[in-house]
Amino acid sequence: MQYTFSDKVRSLAPSAIREILKFTSMPGVISFAAGNPAPEAFPVDEVRQITAEIMRDNPIDALQYSITEGYTPLRDTVSAYMRSVHHTGTEQDGLIITAGAQQVMDLTCKSLCNEGDTVICEAPTFIGTLNAFRSYNVHLCGVDMEPDGINLEQLEHAMKTEKNVRMLYTIPNFQNPSGITMSLEKRKAVYTLAKKYGVIIVEDNPYGEIRFEGETIPNIKSFDTDGLVVYAGSFSKVLAPGLRLGYAIAPKELLSKVIVCKQVADVHSTILAQMIAHRFMTEYDFAAHLQRIRKIYYHKAHLMMDLADQLFDGKITYHPVQGGLFLWCALPDGVDMMDFCTRAVQQKVAVVPGNAFLVDESLPCQNFRMNFSTPTDEQLEQGMQILGRLSAEL
Amino acid sequence: MQYTFSDKVRSLAPSAIREILKFTSMPGVISFAAGNPAPEAFPVDEVRQITAEIMRDNPIDALQYSITEGYTPLRDTVSAYMRSVHHTGTEQDGLIITAGAQQVMDLTCKSLCNEGDTVICEAPTFIGTLNAFRSYNVHLCGVDMEPDGINLEQLEHAMKTEKNVRMLYTIPNFQNPSGITMSLEKRKAVYTLAKKYGVIIVEDNPYGEIRFEGETIPNIKSFDTDGLVVYAGSFSKVLAPGLRLGYAIAPKELLSKVIVCKQVADVHSTILAQMIAHRFMTEYDFAAHLQRIRKIYYHKAHLMMDLADQLFDGKITYHPVQGGLFLWCALPDGVDMMDFCTRAVQQKVAVVPGNAFLVDESLPCQNFRMNFSTPTDEQLEQGMQILGRLSAEL
Structure with missing residues (x-):
């Protein structure tokens, strides 16, 4: 059977991020490519308790x-x-x-x-x-x-x-x-x-x-x-x-x-x-919960930004953030962004090529996106060291 | 602000069933209009146990x-x-x-x-x-x-x-x-x-x-x-x-x-x-669970069909079923279906007018739909008695 798809979905493809995320399942790859919240930010004990209460009181x-x-x-x-x-x-x-x-x-x-x-x-x-x-x-x-x-x-x-x-x-x-x-x-x-x-x-x-x-x-x-x-x-x-x-x-x-x-x-x-x-x-105290997770993200964001300041030597720049989950980085002019991202994943650090976020992915783009919420502190440290070495080679 | 909706949703309206279901929240209305599974068919104890295990093992x-x-x-x-x-x-x-x-x-x-x-x-x-x-x-x-x-x-x-x-x-x-x-x-x-x-x-x-x-x-x-x-x-x-x-x-x-x-x-x-x-x-034993809920629906379906046989006196007919949740009834020629459904809800029994299920709701239709899975046995008995009285008046 030859399938004929509607005009609206014909050219629709899975997101480029998902394609890159495939690399993240390779053994030893440190992923800065995801956008998952930090698992330690989940109120596991509270949800466990609540779920038991719902299934007891209102099943x-x-x-x-x-x-x-x-x-x-x-x-x-x-x-x-x-x-x-x-x-x-x-x-x-x-x-x-x-x-x-x-x-x-x-x-x-x-x-x-x-x-x-x-x-x-x-x-x-x-x-x-x-x-x-x-x-x-x-x-x-x-x-x-x-x-x-x-x-x-x-x-x-x-x-x-x-x-x-x-x-x-x-x-x-x-x-x-x-x-x-x-x-x-x-x-x-x-x-x-x-x-x-x-x-x-x-x-x-x-x-x-x-x-x-x-x-x-x-x-x-x-x-x-x-x-x-x-x-x-x-x-x-x-x-x-x-x-x-x-x-x-x-x-x-x-x-x-x-x-x-x-x-x-x-x-x-x-x-x-x-x-x-x-x-x-x-x-539960929702405001206190938000304070707790903000501290987690403050710590992770500053860890990544501090490492970027130390290791990128000003060659790779980023937009400092006061919230969110991501750092948006810019490579120097003349550096091939897609080549950089490919070399990064070969060195076992996954980042997302910036053009994935453009209306027209074929436009020139010097950016890539890094996520700081998903990796552990140790992974942040290791991954940034690898990117730092790639940065030094630029 | 005057909103302009897309061509595809402009004429889209909430389903007619939902409009009728509004009557079912009126005090004392017996609803044969819903399509909810019988709550006694839910494996509540099993889901309670499973949910606790998931939140313990894989939160x-x-x-x-x-x-x-x-x-x-x-x-x-x-x-x-x-x-x-x-x-x-x-x-x-x-x-x-x-x-x-x-x-x-x-x-x-x-x-x-x-x-x-x-x-x-x-x-x-x-x-x-x-x-x-x-x-x-x-x-x-x-x-x-x-x-x-x-x-x-x-x-x-x-x-x-x-x-x-x-x-x-x-x-x-x-x-x-x-x-x-x-x-x-x-x-x-x-x-x-x-x-x-x-x-x-x-x-x-x-x-x-x-x-x-x-x-x-x-x-x-x-x-x-x-x-x-x-x-x-x-x-x-x-x-x-x-x-x-x-x-x-x-x-x-x-x-x-x-x-x-x-x-x-x-x-x-x-x-x-x-x-x-x-x-x-x-x-859990999924096959045994299915056997258990089939018995529930067998009982409810046959209760409704038996009552229809006793009370509708052949005036309102239905398609006998061996499964599912619904009975599809036909009124005699010449009876105004929508008028019948309206009188039923006035007498506190909600059924769904059959034209709601047609591509073109304006086509003539002598049918209405009754659900046997949601009402209790007592409600099935009471509701069918009311519809039986309306049937006798036809």
Whole structure:
């Protein structure tokens, strides 16, 4: 049988990161290529206790069908938390529980975009989202990143000139992969432009809660008085990614279509996982837990940055971060980035070639991404020593 | 803000069943409208024990990111089970774990169909699948059901004359809502037609394992030597729907696109739920569990059928079933079906109007669907008494 695939998926390929991750299963390879949270950041004892309580007190609720919007006590808890702690979401907004923030990207794009419509993305940006958008055959338009966030002139030019611009996708905090945090001034300017051109902002914030230094900057959604912003949150970095839980806070009318799309996609998210998240947020000290994991990431980020300062000798530079999971590195001009990444993996350190994060992977790119949350301290030390030797050869 | 939705979701509405289910939360309403498995069919003690063991032995595996294809031990277990017990799947096929069988429908349609392509469905059929297909703006073509399955003449006519026919969707066992099981002869004829016209068969089999009487009929996938069949299985009726676990067995090349679509949809399904299903299938007597739940459904189905025989006086007829969760009833000619369903809910018994299951809901329909798995025996008795009184008034 010769299979004919739809136009939207025909050219869709597994993410380049996944291809590189294959090397990480080779014996002895140190992976700076993943994006997994540190396992020591998982509240294992608490989840063990909670799970036992749920299976003792509410087993039928945990096993039966539930509603598409999500487990009501969890929705109420997250909604109240985001309003009180982050001023995010109003009476005009609804909240639904999703299968990670990834599903917010998938369903929002499906709800708003026809094939050929334009979605503006930061360049570089998260490959999982790029592929979600590609899977609806939209036209992706990348806008360059600056140290304080997206380039506003390019952004307005794109909004003005591209055809049927429906969404702007942004990760304002500790952007994956660049590590860049958008300034408050730019957040407001981006909102103003989106309003002017009638573009929905999809604000993806998986890393906001793991800021380990500096001052929190308000979410774009916190000044959304016009119903322009779909805010995507995630439990993957603050609880556990294996539970596959995220959420969308969005204007009710827009969310109603996203809910119908979720209903036909998976009916609802795993209810046991939702009940675990609810009990974790309400019966334990969530703020103290966040403080604990921020310390873990502070330590790991600074270990990697300190090693980079010592070992890269200024040849390989990076964007310093105050949160998130990644360091975005730049090779000197004239160095072949893909060749460097290949030599690194041959020396048993896996990093991700930066072009994987571009709308157009064929564009020139001198960057690669390193993750500091997954490796142990010892692996961080060893891997950075190897990259340091490669750096010295440049 | 005025929202502009994509063409594919603009006319998409929550399922009519969900609207009717709203009545079921009214005090005192007996619901024959749901499709929930009987809670007494859940292996609560086993899941409680398993969950405690996972959180004791493998908590990090249960909480960390995993691979899109699914938890490898579960994939291997289901694959071996389906091959040995149901002769379903070969070396040419792969198996992925999904968020219920619902996700198989969503991702297969996304992978194979452009907007406007034709998908052939049984008429009536499962509304969740109809809406999944509608959400990709395909052209749905309904083919009438006969007591032994889909009408073959209409099916061939549709395959021959409709534009870009990409898929045929069928539920061969205890079809939802009609309760009809396709004969072996028709299964073979359907396969031959699909091969002749190059159409992919999506075989949805959520109820096959809960046959409580009669002989099992081989799955269409069991004679798929040409790579034509995507088989969708589910844990919702044999374990617990709240876990949101299903699977697809399909030709590897076709499955590779479905996997990429799943990667961008939700990364992977909840790993704790997958580990629970794996341990349940391997550490407990799965066959004995199936025997136990078949007895539950045998009892409930026969209770409802016996009451219908006693109380409907032949005015309201139904298709007798040997499995599944539903009875499909027909009102006498001249009776207004929607009026009957409305009067039933006013009398505090909710059933689902049959037109909800049609490709074109505006077509004339004398049917309604009743579920026997969710109500208690007492509710079955009370509800059927009420419907019996309404029947007597016809």
